[in-house]
Amino acid sequence: MMAEVRWGILGAAKFAREFMGPALTLAPGGHVAALATSDAAKAAPFRVFAPGLRVHESYEALLADPAIDAVFIPLPNRMHVEWSLKAMQAGKHVLCEKPMTMQAGEFDQLIAARDAAGVLAAEAFMIVHHPQWQRVRKLLADGAVGRLRRIDGAFTYNNRDTGNIRNQAAMGGGGLRDIGCYVMGSARFATGLEATDVRARIEWDNGIDVYADITARFGEADYVNFTSIRMHPRQEMTFHGEEGVLRLPVPFNARVFGEARLELHRGNETIIERWPAANHYELQAAAFNRAVQEGGGYACPLEFSRGTQVMMDAAFASAR
Numbered sequence: 001m002m003a004e005v006r007w008g009i010l011g012a013a014k015f016a017r018e019f020m021g022p023a024l025t026l027a028p029g030g031h032v033a034a035l036a037t038s039d040a041a042k043a044a045p046f047r048v049f050a051p052g053l054r055v056h057e058s059y060e061a062l063l064a065d066p067a068i069d070a071v072f073i074p075l076p077n078r079m080h081v082e083w084s085l086k087a088m089q090a091g092k093h094v095l096c097e098k099p100m101t102m103q104a105g106e107f108d109q110l111i112a113a114r115d116a117a118g119v120l121a122a123e124a125f126m127i128v129h130h131p132q133w134q135r136v137r138k139l140l141a142d143g144a145v146g147r148l149r150r151i152d153g154a155f156t157y158n159n160r161d162t163g164n165i166r167n168q169a170a171m172g173g174g175g176l177r178d179i180g181c182y183v184m185g186s187a188r189f190a191t192g193l194e195a196t197d198v199r200a201r202i203e204w205d206n207g208i209d210v211y212a213d214i215t216a217r218f219g220e221a222d223y224v225n226f227t228s229i230r231m232h233p234r235q236e237m238t239f240h241g242e243e244g245v246l247r248l249p250v251p252f253n254a255r256v257f258g259e260a261r262l263e264l265h266r267g268n269e270t271i272i273e274r275w276p277a278a279n280h281y282e283l284q285a286a287a288f289n290r291a292v293q294e295g296g297g298y299a300c301p302l303e304f305s306r307g308t309q310v311m312m313d314a315a316f317a318s319a320r
Helices: 014-026 040-047 059-063 077-089 106-117 131-141 175-191 280-294 302-319
Strands: 005-010 030-036 054-056 070-073 093-096 121-123 148-158 195-205 208-218 221-228 230-241 245-248 260-266 269-275
Touching: 005 014, 005 059, 005 280, 014 030, 014 040, 014 070, 014 280, 030 040, 030 059, 030 280, 054 059, 059 077, 070 077, 077 093, 077 106, 093 280, 106 121, 106 302, 121 302, 131 175, 131 245, 131 260, 131 269, 148 175, 175 195, 175 208, 175 221, 175 230, 175 302, 195 302, 208 230, 208 302
Parallel strands: 005 030, 005 070, 030 054, 070 093, 093 121, 148 221
Antiparallel strands: 148 230, 195 208, 208 221, 230 245, 245 260, 260 269
């Protein structure tokens, strides 16, 4: 078993610098060893948490580095498939920011490449590693709310910066790809079910979706969510059954939007559980490192992420 997973990062993205890079070093079982950037000045903030950092001037050079075991890919959405494939073909394990693909069919070539290379490859869907979501999944499976009849989700923020890649159609921007995956993927993870009868109404701005209202069915439950990148910030998920309600007021940006907590309302009783210190980025990195070092299952395999993309594709198709 390798002593530690040696991580390389493709590109000096802000998210990698502020969140995932530190998590990859703080999580047990691995550390950041290299960064690929053509601007050496951008490496300085990474050296704060990775003082022994090696800097490669190109992504290809980092992938050719024999002292790198795994790569984190925080590149613009439309570059994810290309560089995930190149990394796997170079024998590297891959953790790629979501959405890993632009459509579900692209996951097939990623799965084939993963299997051919014998590596671990996954989309960085961090919330499934957070204890609040693992708790929701168990409570629903144990019948804590009785027969599940309704799932409601909301995730919004306000971003009108035309220079931001989330507002650029050519870069694969838009609200569903940025945050819709959370309201869809979390419902799939929590229930263990796949969505049927997916329908959507979408508002567009310069080629990207800025508001989406989606309905579907998860088994016997109605599913309703909306996402927007043009509204005041809000996030919430609820699972409403015949005997109770599970509510997550900070389901997706724990510690940033607020404290992660779960409310279970049954009869006249309310049970609240809190996780003020849990960092889902570190938990994701630790889980990935364990899977690389010890083998075994991983909470978010490519097959799971493909299912979320299938639902997103269905929403886009319905709106069109």
